[in-house]
Amino acid sequence: MPQNNEAQPPAPGASGQHVAVLGGGSFGTAMTKVLAENGHTVHFWMRDEHQADEIRQTGCNTRYMPDVKLNGDIRPTTKLEEAVANAGTVLVAIPSKAFRAVIREHSQAFRDGQIVVSLTKGIEEHGFKLMSEILVEEIPRCRIGVLGGPNLASEIVSRDLTATTIAAKDPDVRRELQELLGCEYFRVYANVDVYGVELAGALKNIYAIIAGLASARDLGENAKAMLITRGLAEMSRFAVSLGANPMTFMGLAGVGDLIVTCTSSKSRNFRIGYAIGKGKELDDAVAELGQVAEGIYTLKLVKEKSEAIGIYMPLVRGLYEIMYEGASISAVINSLMMSVQNSDVEFILPRTISQ
Numbered sequence: 001m002p003q004n005n006e007a008q009p010p011a012p013g014a015s016g017q018h019v020a021v022l023g024g025g026s027f028g029t030a031m032t033k034v035l036a037e038n039g040h041t042v043h044f045w046m047r048d049e050h051q052a053d054e055i056r057q058t059g060c061n062t063r064y065m066p067d068v069k070l071n072g073d074i075r076p077t078t079k080l081e082e083a084v085a086n087a088g089t090v091l092v093a094i095p096s097k098a099f100r101a102v103i104r105e106h107s108q109a110f111r112d113g114q115i116v117v118s119l120t121k122g123i124e125e126h127g128f129k130l131m132s133e134i135l136v137e138e139i140p141r142c143r144i145g146v147l148g149g150p151n152l153a154s155e156i157v158s159r160d161l162t163a164t165t166i167a168a169k170d171p172d173v174r175r176e177l178q179e180l181l182g183c184e185y186f187r188v189y190a191n192v193d194v195y196g197v198e199l200a201g202a203l204k205n206i207y208a209i210i211a212g213l214a215s216a217r218d219l220g221e222n223a224k225a226m227l228i229t230r231g232l233a234e235m236s237r238f239a240v241s242l243g244a245n246p247m248t249f250m251g252l253a254g255v256g257d258l259i260v261t262c263t264s265s266k267s268r269n270f271r272i273g274y275a276i277g278k279g280k281e282l283d284d285a286v287a288e289l290g291q292v293a294e295g296i297y298t299l300k301l302v303k304e305k306s307e308a309i310g311i312y313m314p315l316v317r318g319l320y321e322i323m324y325e326g327a328s329i330s331a332v333i334n335s336l337m338m339s340v341q342n343s344d345v346e347f348i349l350p351r352t353i354s355q
């Protein structure tokens with residue numbers, strides 16, 4: 001029986017460390033705030049000089065977090081080399097579409113043994129690479145980790161109680177990150193299943209779009225529970241076939257993140273689904289959002305990959321038909337509800353249980 005490796009957090013560690021956060025959007029800002037409040041110096045990299053200057057002068061990142069004041073030793077910069085050179089640990093919150101390009105362009109800035117953690121919940125278009133795989137390819141001499149879990153940035157900046165999962169192969173990396181990030185409102189669990197934690201974070205965005213769409217159509221609470229549960233079955237079937245630990249999907253990075261994004265309009269992916277459900281064009285919905293919704297791109301890649309490896313993903317297929325093939329929402333719902341494939345048993349029991 002696979003084990004769930006979500007280890008309990010150690011006590012928060014010593015403050016006063018130097019950390020770099022790459023990416024000046026919502027999540028980079030939220031994690032900068034946690035780190036600074038934990039007493040660390042944060043070298044906060046973003047590409048926009050105006051934004052860096054505003055944070056320097058006022059402590060506010062109004063474009064992404066208009067009502068949030070950032071306190072503590074935060075050093076905004078547009079020089080990535082400088083941020084990385086000054087830090088022991090680097091957190092990367094850059095959308096998946098730009099992730100490799102940014103790391104590759106600055107790969108020489110990273111030092112041997114430096115801890116580099118991806119916060120990004122997406123998949124690279126060519127080759128179905130996850131962000132930690134990109135880090136291993138581009139900066140192999142660094143120690144790599146990923147962060148997953150139900151972590152809405154807008155709640156973290158309000159100090160709402162939150163748990164997260166850090167995954168890394170190296171136990172020292174897991175412990176260091178737990179100590180660095182953990183505090184009274186941010187509880188950090190550890191997991192060894194890097195691939196599962198990271199893939200779960202990317203996959204749940206698809207089901208958040210579906211849940212938003214269902215909400216816009218007023219499909220009801222039973223439908224919401226059905227979609228979340230069957231979404232979990234579908235995403236774990238896919239991930240396990242690619243090597244993830246099934247128990248990861250029972251944890252914060254799996255079902256935890258799925259629940260929060262499928263039930264909250266604070267999720268950008270949920271909001272995209274809601275807008276489409278209300279009849280908006282995708283491009284208009286994206287423009288109105290003004291932030292990244294990774295699920296839009298992940299959907300295409302997962303649909304192609306699932307077909308290539310023969311994994312049955314009816315919800316992915318249905319959303320793809322709606323978003324990219326112009327199918328009507330009601331026709332897709334009807335076809336999913338009336339499908340006979342795989343509805344005779346809810347799941348296949350392991351041999352040891354069914355015998």
Ligand SMILES: NC(=O)C1=CN([C@@H]2O[C@H](COP(=O)(O)OP(=O)(O)OC[C@H]3O[C@@H](n4cnc5c(N)ncnc54)[C@H](O)[C@@H]3O)[C@@H](O)[C@H]2O)C=CC1
Nearest residue numbers: 024025026027028093095098119120121151152153291292
């Ligand atoms: N916001 C949230 O609640 C959470 C977000 N994440 C993940 O974090 C990643 C980043 O998301 P957010 O910060 O929320 O997105 P966002 O849309 O709020 O901000 C994206 C940031 O990336 C920057 N950026 C885009 N292209 C860039 C490039 N080529 N070079 C440098 N910077 C670039 C933008 O200027 C912006 O500052 C995503 O993969 C998301 O799924 C993960 C957990 C929670």
Ligand SMILES: O=C(CO)COP(=O)(O)O
Nearest residue numbers: 149150151152267268269
């Ligand atoms: O990953 C997230 C919460 O854990 C954020 O989700 P959205 O990108 O949909 O806002």
